[in-house]
Amino acid sequence: MSIRFDSVTVAYDGNVVLDSLDLTVEPGEVMALLGPSGSGKTTALRAVAGFVRPASGRVLLGGRDVTDLPPYRRGIGMVVQQYALFPHMRVDENVAFGLKARGAARSEIRQRVGEALEMTGMAAYARRHPRELSGGQQQRVAIARALAIRPGVLLLDEPLSALDARLRSGMLAELARLHRELPDVSMLYVTHDQVEALTLADRIAVMDKARLRACGTPRELYRAPADAFTASFVGGANLLPVTVGADGVDLAGREVKVDTAGAVAGARATLCVRPHLIGLGAGPNQLTGVVQEIQWRGATHRVHVKVGEHDVMADVRELREPPARGTEVALHFAAADAVLLPEGVGHG
Amino acid sequence: MLVHSRGARWALWAVFLVLFLPLFALPLLVVLGASFATHWSSVLPSGPTLANYRSATRGEALQALTTSLLTAAGASLLALATGTWAALAGAALGKRAKRVLDALFVLPVAVPSVVVGLSVLVAFSQPPLLLNGTRWIVILAHTVLVTAFAHQSVSAAVTRLDPAYEQAAASLGARPAQVLWRIRLPLLLPSLTAAAGLCFALSMGELSATMMLYPPDWTPLPVLIYAATDRGALFSGSAVAVVLMAATLLVLFAVSRVRTRASYR
Numbered sequence: 001m002s003i004r005f006d007s008v009t010v011a012y013d014g015n016v017v018l019d020s021l022d023l024t025v026e027p028g029e030v031m032a033l034l035g036p037s038g039s040g041k042t043t044a045l046r047a048v049a050g051f052v053r054p055a056s057g058r059v060l061l062g063g064r065d066v067t068d069l070p071p072y073r074r075g076i077g078m079v080v081q082q083y084a085l086f087p088h089m090r091v092d093e094n095v096a097f098g099l100k101a102r103g104a105a106r107s108e109i110r111q112r113v114g115e116a117l118e119m120t121g122m123a124a125y126a127r128r129h130p131r132e133l134s135g136g137q138q139q140r141v142a143i144a145r146a147l148a149i150r151p152g153v154l155l156l157d158e159p160l161s162a163l164d165a166r167l168r169s170g171m172l173a174e175l176a177r178l179h180r181e182l183p184d185v186s187m188l189y190v191t192h193d194q195v196e197a198l199t200l201a202d203r204i205a206v207m208d209k210a211r212l213r214a215c216g217t218p219r220e221l222y223r224a225p226a227d228a229f230t231a232s233f234v235g236g237a238n239l240l241p242v243t244v245g246a247d248g249v250d251l252a253g254r255e256v257k258v259d260t261a262g263a264v265a266g267a268r269a270t271l272c273v274r275p276h277l278i279g280l281g282a283g284p285n286q287l288t289g290v291v292q293e294i295q296w297r298g299a300t301h302r303v304h305v306k307v308g309e310h311d312v313m314a315d316v317r318e319l320r321e322p323p324a325r326g327t328e329v330a331l332h333f334a335a336a337d338a339v340l341l342p343e344g345v346g347h348g
Numbered sequence: 349m350l351v352h353s354r355g356a357r358w359a360l361w362a363v364f365l366v367l368f369l370p371l372f373a374l375p376l377l378v379v380l381g382a383s384f385a386t387h388w389s390s391v392l393p394s395g396p397t398l399a400n401y402r403s404a405t406r407g408e409a410l411q412a413l414t415t416s417l418l419t420a421a422g423a424s425l426l427a428l429a430t431g432t433w434a435a436l437a438g439a440a441l442g443k444r445a446k447r448v449l450d451a452l453f454v455l456p457v458a459v460p461s462v463v464v465g466l467s468v469l470v471a472f473s474q475p476p477l478l479l480n481g482t483r484w485i486v487i488l489a490h491t492v493l494v495t496a497f498a499h500q501s502v503s504a505a506v507t508r509l510d511p512a513y514e515q516a517a518a519s520l521g522a523r524p525a526q527v528l529w530r531i532r533l534p535l536l537l538p539s540l541t542a543a544a545g546l547c548f549a550l551s552m553g554e555l556s557a558t559m560m561l562y563p564p565d566w567t568p569l570p571v572l573i574y575a576a577t578d579r580g581a582l583f584s585g586s587a588v589a590v591v592l593m594a595a596t597l598l599v600l601f602a603v604s605r606v607r608t609r610a611s612y613r
Binding site: 049050051070071072073074075076077078080082084085086087088098102142146149155 | 513526
């Protein structure tokens with residue numbers, strides 16, 4: 001079932017928390033709403049669920065206008081960060097709740113509860129109470145409960161944020177598997193974690209300050225971000241202020257060869273280079289600077305280098321003999337790996 | 349523990365006992381002692397007897413006990429229903445309206461119970477609602493007096509209720525009535541039983557308003573105790589008081605058993 005936001009604006013006490021959002025999630029698509037806290041992503045999800053009322057605009061589910069429908073008539077599955085399992089019901093009663101509320105036949109309830117628990121690997125825990133389960137297990141039950149009503153749309157509000165890192169990557173794989181098993185269910189996945197968004201989503205909508213900043217496939221956003229905010233929020237990036245020249249840009253008095261198609265010569269712009277695409281040592285598009293900080297991250301070293309007055313981060317494969325702080329090093333990157341962005345705001 | 353040194357801990361215990369024993373425990377022990385006595389002229393009561401209890405558990409006293417239990421049960425159930433209803437309705441109101449509602453419900457506590465008794469008497473002594481002379485006026489007055497406590501403790505619990513549960517239920521397709529009966533009330537059950545116990549205990553001990561209202565065929569126990577002490581029958585009055593205490597504690601104990609079974613976390 002498709003989800004469509006038609007210039008949805010939400011305001012609390014005159015405070016706009018979602019500013020005319022236009023976005024369509026295709027049937028069966030996983031759309032991640034990615035953004036920092038306060039960016040309006042959760043508000044957008046709650047507008048679909050029916051817990052906030054848009055001040056203007058419409059929300060459509062499968063082409064049907066649901067803006068004025070109460071939550072219980074929308075037929076949506078929802079999973080939230082804190083699980084919200086009913087503490088006074090056993091696991092199977094939790095999963096059966098939605099079916100009972102709809103007045104499903106007893107045999108059907110039993111069968112669907114079994115299926116949902118089987119699908120999330122929780123069948124062995126059906127008779128337990130939520131308080132007897134770990135966080136990861138509780139989240140599986142919450143997912144089973146949402147899926148038992150066979151929703152056309154599944155809303156996930158930071159579903160993995162309360163789990164520890166190892167559990168999180170496991171659950172991420174589980175969610176990807178669930179999506180493969182339920183190809184018709186559209187998912188709207190709210191997160192502030194770019195790894196979750198890049199891993200799971202078919203498309204990512206990047207949000208900031210109540211507005212949609214960019215929307216595209218993870219690859220598009222990562223390879224060719226539309227603006228500096230998207231570049232730094234999706235994947236992290238070096239953002240260097242430059243002046244556009246004839247066949248390259250001027251970075252602090254140094255000529256750097258990059259594709260300047262679409263940019264006006266003489267204009268100011270931002271050069272975006274991903275840290276892992278910068279190499280240490282001599283090469284094309286060479287910059288020299290002084291090592292400020294070097295962090296060992298196991299498989300990689302992150303080197304912070306001061307080039308002129310800019311900080312440049314480079315992630316390089318683990319170095320046998322890392323340069324000491326204060327030494328002068330050369331950096332280089334391929335012209336094809338740099339993206340020229342309009343001069344813009346980064347964070348804040 | 350906040351206090352670490354052994355000496356300081358002992359000192360605290362000593363202060364606690366000095367304050368607690370004479371203020372709370374001793375008076376109750378005195379009543380207990382008196383209830384088994386025929387005389388009390390020296391330091392300790394004398395003339396041990398069970399006659400006081402024999403008269404306190406039959407006839408007039410037994411009927412008064414039943415009256416008190418029925419009144420308290422009726423009043424606390426009514427108070428719980430209205431208090432909970434108001435608390436749930438108040439949660440859906442705006443800030444200012446909720447403050448007005450809260451103030452209205454605190455009124456019977458803020459006003460002396462004698463005044464509440466008098467106003468109930470005046471209000472229901474004339475048609476169309478002529479309750480004076482029936483048991484209903486006693487139950488009504490008790491309800492008015494204890495509803496404040498029910499409302500207060502339930503509305504505190506309603507505010508603490510995580511809206512995530514209701515929203516999860518609504519998203520699963522539960523209509524508001526289903527959310528109320530299957531999610532909100534079960535989650536509120538521990539505070540509902542606590543409120544019921546509090547209302548029951550308060551109603552069992554109510555005297556000042558009851559004095560003005562009770563008809564001859566509906567005499568609650570506190571009135572009987574007051575009458576006994578008034579005519580100087582301290583020892584038989586003590587036995588009735590102990591029966592009142594025991595009955596109240598027994599019911600509270602039973603209610604608290606329900607409560608521990610109902611608290612999920």
